[in-house]
Amino acid sequence: MADGSVVVALLDGTLLDPAQPLLRPDDLGVLRGEGVFETTLVVDGIARDLDEHLIRLTVSAEQTGLTVPAPDQWRPGVQAALQAWTGGSQMVLRLIASRGPEHGSEPVCYVLGAELPMASRRQRRSGVRVLLLERGFTVAAATSAPWLLAGAKTLSYGVNMAALRHARANGADDVIFLDADGRVLEAPTSSVVLARGRTLVTPPEEAILAGITVRRLFRAAESAGWDVQTEPLTAADLWAADGVWLTSSARLLAPVVAIDGRPRADGALTGELHRLLDVPD
Ligand SMILES: Cc1ncc(COP(=O)(O)O)c(C=O)c1O
Known part of the structure; x- marks a missing residue:
């Protein structure tokens, strides 16, 4: 048993x-x-x-x-x-x-x-190095083609796992998918959030899974005086931000510490976002 x-x-x-x-x-x-x-x-x-x-x-x-x-x-x-x-x-x-x-x-x-997994606990604080990879469709194509099942949490995660393997074989830990026009989508098992001053931003829920963790983070952040918004984002926005994080239900929130091999800082905000999300050790 x-x-x-x-x-x-x-x-x-x-x-x-x-x-x-x-x-x-x-x-x-x-x-x-x-x-x-x-x-x-x-x-x-x-x-x-x-x-x-x-x-x-x-x-x-x-x-x-x-x-x-x-x-x-x-x-x-x-x-x-x-x-x-x-x-x-x-x-x-x-x-x-x-x-x-x-x-x-x-x-x-x-x-x-x-x-x-221990790695998930560790990455909440040590962060993740990500590669930007193209997902292979545009947001417009995915939203007008419901059979692509973009945004559904189905058992067909083979593509997402292959992207993670590709990242690991190339010195990274995780992936941020871009659509074919360069719009930021999501990670294989996480949503993407960035900070611009005291504003948290995430891409619109189009062609991506509606993340429960990012919604929870936004509710808590608003109550704590942050502004929150959804808007289409590009790789340039990831670089211009004060910090970028991946959010998901199990790992909760991990700072992105490198993009395509170039280090990026978290604006010393990760601790505050962890508190908003009640992230345990
Ligand atoms: C593709 C994808 N996007 C985003 C997320 C984050 O969603 P949530 O915060 O609801 O776990 C997940 C994880 O479930 C996911 O698999």
């Missing part, structure tokens, strides 16, 4: 042995990467922004023509995973809906908890 450092639960709260297979070989999640997921962070037993993640899961499912159980139906599985967890103080919790067997009708849904 589970040793508590990886936990798997079905939506009704049944715990499964993580060493045992769950998906069938003909599941379309396996065969074609069809399905949707969410990732959030559990800190000291509390899942951050769970309601927002449950809602976004439904939105991604609608974009992919998949019917997933309603948000509340996931809660017993989440509770079971939280209670079974005996690992460290920070757990990455994934909610997964795979499309299911080729000729079946029901998605296979489960909850998976695992330790937050």
